[in-house]
Amino acid sequence: MTTNTTKKTTAEADESAAAATDITEARPQRSARRTSDVVGPALGDGQQPETVTLSHHLRIDGTDYTPGAEITVSPDYARRLRGQGFTART
Template structure:
């Protein structure tokens, strides 16, 4: 049987050597932006998966891209066949 020769630190030693205010997330997460027309009052954004290439506000979105849009815009995209069937 092998023995471990490293010494364990006591809790007092551990708290003294631990740095304070350490964040594990290197960059703050941004809220996902709604593409296209803005949300109306009280509306929640919908996630749609595109089935075709689409350019919205000068940004190209490829087929399979998942974007957040207003419910009204999602309905229009579905009606025009731009969303994937899921």
């Protein structure tokens, strides 16, 4: 079985490498929407963080939180935690 292949010359290889470099440099910088004190998903536009007290052990983003720990989360995430029974009734 034969395969038709063409070898790139060094000039063509340099041009394709330069083109790949130009593409990566043209990408815009991502802005960090997550603040360091908010645990879990990032806040949406115009949302204020909520503080919840956990009733069960919970692992979020590789960090363990014990029962009774108070964490600051987005309102959407707080609603999900309440619905799943992870927050204390206080």
